[in-house]
Amino acid sequence: MNTSELLSGLAADVGHAPGQRLGPGVLILAVLVLVALGWGGMRITQRVRDRRTVSKPEPPWSAPETAATGAPQSPSSRTPASPQSLPSVPPAKGPSTSQSLAGLPGSQSLAGLPGSQSLAGLPSSQPPKGGWAVETHGLTKRFGVTVAVDGVELLVPRGSAFGYLGPNGAGKTTLIRTLLGLTKADGGTMSLLGVQVPAERSRALARVGAIVDEPRFHPHLTGQDNLRLLAAARGGDAEQRIAPSLARVGLTDRAGDKVAAYSMGMRQRLGVAACLLGDPELLILDEPMNGLDPAGMHEMRAMITSLVGEGRTVMLSSHLLDEVERTCDAVAIVDHGRVIRQGPIDELVRGAGAAVVQIDCAEPARAAQLIDQAGIAAGTALAENGLTVTLPAGASRELIADINRRLVRADIDVYGLHEARASLEDWFLSVTSRLGDPS
Amino acid sequence: MTTTEPSLSEAGSAPVPGHRRTPRTGAWLPTWDLITTKNLEIRKRRGLMITMLVLIVLPTILFYGLRLLFHAIDPHTYAPAGNPGLFSQVTNMTAEFGFIAAAALGAAVGTTDLSDGMFRHLVITGRSRLALYLARIPAGLAITVPLVALVFTMGCLVTSYEGIPNPTSVSMYNLTIPANLDQIELQTWLLDNPQQIQNSFLPGVNTGPGTTTAQIRPAIDRNIATLYADYTASELSGSNPADNEMVKIGLWLELEIGIGFLVGLGFGSLTGQRTTTTIVLIALEIIVTPLLARTQLPYFIDGQRLVVGIAMDQLRPAALAPPVGTGGPGGPGGLLFGGRGALGIPAMPTWAMISVIVGWIVGWSGIGAWRMITRDA
Numbered sequence: 001m002n003t004s005e006l007l008s009g010l011a012a013d014v015g016h017a018p019g020q021r022l023g024p025g026v027l028i029l030a031v032l033v034l035v036a037l038g039w040g041g042m043r044i045t046q047r048v049r050d051r052r053t054v055s056k057p058e059p060p061w062s063a064p065e066t067a068a069t070g071a072p073q074s075p076s077s078r079t080p081a082s083p084q085s086l087p088s089v090p091p092a093k094g095p096s097t098s099q100s101l102a103g104l105p106g107s108q109s110l111a112g113l114p115g116s117q118s119l120a121g122l123p124s125s126q127p128p129k130g131g132w133a134v135e136t137h138g139l140t141k142r143f144g145v146t147v148a149v150d151g152v153e154l155l156v157p158r159g160s161a162f163g164y165l166g167p168n169g170a171g172k173t174t175l176i177r178t179l180l181g182l183t184k185a186d187g188g189t190m191s192l193l194g195v196q197v198p199a200e201r202s203r204a205l206a207r208v209g210a211i212v213d214e215p216r217f218h219p220h221l222t223g224q225d226n227l228r229l230l231a232a233a234r235g236g237d238a239e240q241r242i243a244p245s246l247a248r249v250g251l252t253d254r255a256g257d258k259v260a261a262y263s264m265g266m267r268q269r270l271g272v273a274a275c276l277l278g279d280p281e282l283l284i285l286d287e288p289m290n291g292l293d294p295a296g297m298h299e300m301r302a303m304i305t306s307l308v309g310e311g312r313t314v315m316l317s318s319h320l321l322d323e324v325e326r327t328c329d330a331v332a333i334v335d336h337g338r339v340i341r342q343g344p345i346d347e348l349v350r351g352a353g354a355a356v357v358q359i360d361c362a363e364p365a366r367a368a369q370l371i372d373q374a375g376i377a378a379g380t381a382l383a384e385n386g387l388t389v390t391l392p393a394g395a396s397r398e399l400i401a402d403i404n405r406r407l408v409r410a411d412i413d414v415y416g417l418h419e420a421r422a423s424l425e426d427w428f429l430s431v432t433s434r435l436g437d438p439s
Numbered sequence: 440m441t442t443t444e445p446s447l448s449e450a451g452s453a454p455v456p457g458h459r460r461t462p463r464t465g466a467w468l469p470t471w472d473l474i475t476t477k478n479l480e481i482r483k484r485r486g487l488m489i490t491m492l493v494l495i496v497l498p499t500i501l502f503y504g505l506r507l508l509f510h511a512i513d514p515h516t517y518a519p520a521g522n523p524g525l526f527s528q529v530t531n532m533t534a535e536f537g538f539i540a541a542a543a544l545g546a547a548v549g550t551t552d553l554s555d556g557m558f559r560h561l562v563i564t565g566r567s568r569l570a571l572y573l574a575r576i577p578a579g580l581a582i583t584v585p586l587v588a589l590v591f592t593m594g595c596l597v598t599s600y601e602g603i604p605n606p607t608s609v610s611m612y613n614l615t616i617p618a619n620l621d622q623i624e625l626q627t628w629l630l631d632n633p634q635q636i637q638n639s640f641l642p643g644v645n646t647g648p649g650t651t652t653a654q655i656r657p658a659i660d661r662n663i664a665t666l667y668a669d670y671t672a673s674e675l676s677g678s679n680p681a682d683n684e685m686v687k688i689g690l691w692l693e694l695e696i697g698i699g700f701l702v703g704l705g706f707g708s709l710t711g712q713r714t715t716t717t718i719v720l721i722a723l724e725i726i727v728t729p730l731l732a733r734t735q736l737p738y739f740i741d742g743q744r745l746v747v748g749i750a751m752d753q754l755r756p757a758a759l760a761p762p763v764g765t766g767g768p769g770g771p772g773g774l775l776f777g778g779r780g781a782l783g784i785p786a787m788p789t790w791a792m793i794s795v796i797v798g799w800i801v802g803w804s805g806i807g808a809w810r811m812i813t814r815d816a
Contacts, residue, residue, distance in 0.1 A: 177815075177816070180562070180563050181562065182559060182562055182563070182815060182816035183815040183816070184815075201565065202565040202566070202567065203565070204565070205563060205564065205565030206564075206565045208563070208565075209563075210563050212559055212563070213559075214556075215556075215560075216555060216556025216557070217555065217556065217557060217560070218480055218551070218555045218557055219555065220483055220484055220485070221479075221480060221483055225476075225479065225480070225483070226557070228476050228479070229476045229477070229479075229480060229557070229561075230560055230561065230564060231472075232470065232472035232473045232475070232476040232477075233473060233561050233564040233566040233571065234564045234565070234566070235470060235472070235566070239472070274560060278564070
């Protein structure tokens with residue numbers, strides 16, 4: 001029986017007389033079926049291709065010469081937006097990468113963190129004793145022509161509070177969404193707690209708790225019912241953890257209230273309680289301080305500290321530098337979808353040469369000229385009451401005395417010198433101003 | 440409203456019990472807990488539940504309640520509430536309103552996780568997205584099925600206890616024929632009563648003044664099977680439904696409303712927009728389907744038959760269809776449920792009817808599940 005006869009038979013069955021020409025209805029149906037099959041085939045092909053793309057490792061990362069020398073990059077040197085163009089993180093593999101990282105402002109060493117080892121100088125990023133809580137290589141996510149996450153290399157040691165820091169629109173939330181499988185990556189590899197995602201996403205997420213963007217829940221349900229819903233999805237012992245989780249975030253008394261009546265801060269707490277249902281080894285918190293009053297922020301910091309104290313890893317995304325500095329052991333700075341620095345906060349700030357001396361003196365302009373000509377400082381800037389001198393990386397206190405001597409010899413009256421250790425914010429602004437604005 | 444926020448520090452450091460038992464969240468089959476909690480989430484939507492009650496339960500209570508009341512006050516003017524006509528009307532109305540209510544419920548179930556921001560939380564648990572979708576189906580049907588059963592039970596009880604005796608005659612094609620005839624008896628009766636047939640509109644039989652038995656015999660002999668099917672269908676539609684007929688009607692009603700829910704769920708999951716989904720499905724039920732059913736497009740008849748409302752109409756049990764020759768043309772009868780479409784589309788073969796219905800259920804469920812799996816959270 002050929003196709004025509006088969007269709008004729010079908011047509012007869014659905015009401016046409018045998019031998020009669022096919023009605024357009026049947027032809028349209030046949031065309032629709034063919035279109036659906038073709039479209040389905042294309043989707044399957046696309047999915048297979050996507051899967052291959054995500055699981056395919058990126059080529060070894062290496063930093064350009066400019067990065068290796070530690071010289072400030074000009075805006076032009078940052079483009080095109082290639083993952084290889086920034087001295088962001090320790091490379092995944094390859095001896096060349098360890099060389100390229102030497103001498104970077106901002107040490108890449110994660111030594112001193114729980115379970116971490118120094119990354120600088122290693123031929124490859126040796127995992128710490130407990131392994132990496134989060135590990136990405138060349139992770140890329142695009143929205144059309146916009147690259148939201150651009151070849152991100154990120155290593156978060158276990159048992160630490162890790163800040164993922166960047167301005168609004170830098171791609172922080174997109175990276176988190178990609179890590180959690182909320183959206184598909186366009187390239188690169190990633191793993192959570194040593195488990196590959198998306199290949200073993202369910203297994204990885206069983207030990208991860210996360211808040212992404214502002215925590216929203218079914219407003220018509222109580223806080224407790226919302227947690228029941230999530231506990232049912234988690235399975236296992238999650239149901240038994242509802243009451244302790246609510247107690248931990250201080251919502252026991254309000255657990256029976258509808259979420260619609262919760263304040264923003266209470267929803268944040270409920271979000272944290274939802275994270276705790278799975279007894280997570282890794283918590284990923286996206287802007288957890290949003291909507292909290294100062295007391296709430298203080299308590300959230302205390303809770304994060306206590307969670308880390310229990311051996312959990314907390315990855316904290318924020319644009320609030322002060323909060324990250326107070327809460328985290330290490331940070332990664334992200335801008336325009338790329339990680340531009342990462343490491344322990346102390347080392348980054350110290351290593352970046354961000355210590356400054358504020359000098360109260362007569363003739364600050366001449367003093368600045370004198371210091372600049374001597375080439376002993378990283379930079380000078382006239383301030384309201386004198387002069388601010390930025391010390392180079394690794395400068396000792398002797399340099400401050402030397403500056404004082406030079407000014408006195410030059411007959412410039414010095415009324416006072418004050419050494420100020422730069423904050424993360426100072427360092428962040430220093431780094432981003434050196435990088436310039438690529439847009 | 441002033442709320443007092445508890446202090447995190449007051450919460451103390453109540454430890455969260457540890458565990459190392461990793462649940463199998465990747466399994467695609469939903470767990471019982473997942474279904475029951477989803478059902479809880481739906482039930483707690485007060486507005487949605489009120490809509491369901493208003494559309495499914497309230498009309499039946501109103502119709503039967505008022506008719507019971509009127510009949511009690513004025514039994515001569517108002518027939519008993521349990522007459523077959525009212526049963527048919529109320530059941531058909533329940534099917535129409537029930538489909539709309541179920542579609543609205545499905546649209547809500549398919550979209551509110553997304554609109555409330557819970558979808559992201561659920562995905563982060565690691566639970567299979569397919570399991571999350573499949574859990575919605577029994578969770579939603581657990582609401583529609585009991586509601587429809589409740590309403591239908593009310594109708595059956597009123598029909599059983601407040602009904603009327605079965606009629607002794609059957610009306611079809613402007614003929615009044617004694618009831619309870621078998622095919623041979625019907626054939627004999629038709630041949631014995633040519634005078635009555637003169638004024639009838641029997642299909643396939645040339646009638647007119649002075650028609651004799653000899654003139655009509657070949658046509659009646661040739662068409663007796665069709666005429667008998669019409670006769671039984673008319674008899675069923677004018678009689679109190681028998682027990683087995685009641686069961687058929689109940690199942691048909693549950694199927695109709697279940698389809699409404701599943702299509703709403705799938706379409707809602709596809710669009711992610713509750714209002715749009717509800718409006719489109721209401722338009723499908725009360726505008727598109729009746730228009731296509733009442734207008735036969737000669738070259739698109741099979742296309743028309745792909746509309747689920749038309750396939751379901753073909754499955755409509757005979758007791759719910761209008762008597763033959765009094766309404767739409769109907770079909771030949773003898774279909775799966777002994778049904779005969781109330782609308783104007785010629786009958787479909789049983790396999791085609793079932794294919795369309797199964798296609799809509801499986802197709803929309805598949806589309807909804809696919810979108811759930813691929814959607815960015």
